[in-house]
Amino acid sequence: MKIKHITEISGALMRARWKQTLVAAVGVTFSIAFFISLLGFMEGLNQLLDGIVLNRTPHVRLYNDILPSKIQPIDLTEDYKDHHNFISSLKPTNTRKEIYNAPQIIDKLNKDKRVIGVAPKITAQVFYNLGNIDLNGIINGVDPEKEAAFFSFNDYVFDGKPLDLKNVSNSIILGQGAADIMRAKVGDNITVTSTEGEQFSLKVIGFFQSGIAEIDKVQSFASLSTTQKILGENSNYISDIQIKLQDMTQAPAMAVEYENFFKIDAEDIQTANAQFETGSSVRSIISYAVGITLLIVSGFGIYNILNMLIYEKMDTIAILKATGFAGTDVKKIFISISLSIGIAGALAGILFGFLLSITIDAIPFNSPSMPTVTTYPIDYGIQYYTVAAIFALVTTFFAGWFPAIKASKVDPVIIIRGK
Numbered sequence: 181m182k183i184k185h186i187t188e189i190s191g192a193l194m195r196a197r198w199k200q201t202l203v204a205a206v207g208v209t210f211s212i213a214f215f216i217s218l219l220g221f222m223e224g225l226n227q228l229l230d231g232i233v234l235n236r237t238p239h240v241r242l243y244n245d246i247l248p249s250k251i252q253p254i255d256l257t258e259d260y261k262d263h264h265n266f267i268s269s270l271k272p273t274n275t276r277k278e279i280y281n282a283p284q285i286i287d288k289l290n291k292d293k294r295v296i297g298v299a300p301k302i303t304a305q306v307f308y309n310l311g312n313i314d315l316n317g318i319i320n321g322v323d324p325e326k327e328a329a330f331f332s333f334n335d336y337v338f339d340g341k342p343l344d345l346k347n348v349s350n351s352i353i354l355g356q357g358a359a360d361i362m363r364a365k366v367g368d369n370i371t372v373t374s375t376e377g378e379q380f381s382l383k384v385i386g387f388f389q390s391g392i393a394e395i396d397k398v399q400s401f402a403s404l405s406t407t408q409k410i411l412g413e414n415s416n417y418i419s420d421i422q423i424k425l426q427d428m429t430q431a432p433a434m435a436v437e438y439e440n441f442f443k444i445d446a447e448d449i450q451t452a453n454a455q456f457e458t459g460s461s462v463r464s465i466i467s468y469a470v471g472i473t474l475l476i477v478s479g480f481g482i483y484n485i486l487n488m489l490i491y492e493k494m495d496t497i498a499i500l501k502a503t504g505f506a507g508t509d510v511k512k513i514f515i516s517i518s519l520s521i522g523i524a525g526a527l528a529g530i531l532f533g534f535l536l537s538i539t540i541d542a543i544p545f546n547s548p549s550m551p552t553v554t555t556y557p558i559d560y561g562i563q564y565y566t567v568a569a570i571f572a573l574v575t576t577f578f579a580g581w582f583p584a585i586k587a588s589k590v591d592p593v594i595i596i597r598g599k
Contacts (some may be wrong), residue, residue, distance in 0.1 A: 189513050194520065201521060207477075208525025208576065209532055212568045215471035216533030219564040221540055222467035224557030234389065235332040237449050238299070238422035239431045242285070242438060244277055245445040282418035285442055294426050294434065298324035301420040302407045309371040309379070310362050317358060317372065317398050321407025330424040333401075340366055340386020345403045352382040352406070356389040356399030374410050381405070471568070476575060507588035518580020519573065526572045530565050 218504045245567055277287065282300065289298045302321030305316035324342040327333035333342055337353060345351055354374075364370055368384045382402065390396055402410075408417050423438075425431060431448035441444040541558040 184388050187516070194517055197502045201517075204521045205525040205528070208522055208572055209528040211474040211477065212526055212529025212572050213533035213536055213566045214474055216530065216564050217536040217540060218471050219467050219567075220537045220558045220560060221556065222463055222535075223559040223561065223564075226463055227559060228553065228557040236336070237452060238331070239425040239428050240435045240438060241447045241452070242279065242421040242423070242442065242444050243419060243447070244279060271297050274318060277419045278413070279418050279421060281443060282421065283416065285421060285444075289421070289423060289438075294430065296424045296426055297330040298327060298424075299330055299422045300324055300402040300404060300418045301422055302404060302411070302417065303419055304410050306372040306410065308358060308362060309373055315358065315374065315398075317400060318403050319352065319372070319407055319410065320399065321404045322401055323404060324401075326537035327401075331422070337386050337388050342386070342401075344385045345401065345406075348371075348383060348385055350380070350406055351381050351385045351402065353386040353388050354384055355396035355399045356387050357393055357395075358400060359384070359387050361397065362372055372410070375411070376412060378410070378412065380410055381564075413508040472571060478578070511584040511588040515577065515580045519575050522573050522576025522579075525576075526569045529572065530569060533565070533568070534560075 278514060286298050286300060289295050304319045304321065306317045306319055308317045322333070322345075324333060324345045328342055338356075340353060342353065343587075345353060352370070354370075358364075361400070362370060364384050366384055366386060367380050371381055372382060373379050373381055388399070388401060390399070404418075405415065408415060411417065423434075425434065428449060432450055435448035435451075437448040438444070537558050537560060540556050543556050545553055545556045
């Protein structure tokens with residue numbers, strides 16, 4: 181049977197029930213539109229939340245961990261060294277927090293082609309002095325240029341210039357939560373006390389906000405040299421080496437490699453943020469499940485409409501078969517009707533989904549914990565449009581396949597005799 185005849189008959193049948201055809205196409209349109217906008221919004225939200233944590237997390241971190249000694253005195257004795265010795269209440273060894281030969285390690289890492297960049301860091305526990313009250317705090321000594329280049333430091337400093345940490349001596353960028361408690365403003369001087377009891381006066385040059393309120397209540401940033409002064413250490417003192425890789429997926433293997441090579445503890449980003457990544461994966465799965473459910477529901481709508489069309493057009497089908505149309509021809513007619521509805525709905529759904537995504541992206545989003553985010557996040561990835569269109573066509577094909585099989589088996593003699 182010629183394609184022209186199939187097209188003409190399919191068009192005539194759709195026009196005969198144009199309202200139901202329109203409803204089916206609108207169902208596909210809205211399903212695809214909401215699928216695209218929902219996936220784009222959820223993935224945009226995932227990227228935003230990932231950015232809050234992962235942008236500030238090194239792919240591999242080198243440091244000296246505080247752990248009990250792996251070899252105990254009893255393991256060295258001749259009588260028990262080959263036994264399984266169970267020891268309780270082990271105390272950590274008196275290990276140094278400083279990384280030995282840190283400059284040489286950093287130089288070696290910078291020559292590794294798998295590494296984008298390396299940023300040294302120092303962590304100092306302090307007390308923020310607020311009159312007679314001392315607040316717990318952590319000052320991160322960083323190189324502001326490298327933090328900005330590799331870990332998006334500038335995106336989280338919303339008041340002040342990060343590079344002033346390097347240009348202004350004895351300066352600090354306070355976490356917003358700590359600044360609110362101390363009522364500190366840019367240009368104020370605050371006093372901090374180290375764990376050794378030494379007091380230091382620091383000038384506030386800006387505020388930092390990570391999006392996690394509990395962290396911002398204690399965390400602040402200073403230059404490496406300022407933090408070394410607070411700790412009473414020399415200019416070579418480094419407690420952490422942060423590494424950013426070309427390929428983040430290589431982090432676990434490279435962490436093991438660096439740990440064995442440099443004889444130092446290493447932690448990869450997957451291990452450090454395993455729970456967070458699990459949450460992102462679950463949100464994505466839920467989004468896809470909801471979107472696919474919408475498309476399946478629209479497929480059932482097409483199936484019902486085609487079923488009703490077959491019952492109403494039994495006479496037409498009988499006449500077609502009586503005049504020489506084969507069962508496969510009738511099957512092609514109803515499948516073409518279903519695919520026509522699916523294609524029209526898919527094209528309209530893609531356009532409407534894009535417009536809906538733009539609308540969501542323009543809605544103002546004001547959150548004190550995320551001042552750099554001004555609108556709701558949307559990901560415009562082409563994969564969502566592709567998946568939606570393919571799944572819509574597959575769904576509508578099968579929605580038309582089963583009624584088409586039923587129509588192809590209609591016996592024209594029985595239908596005409598019954599009339």
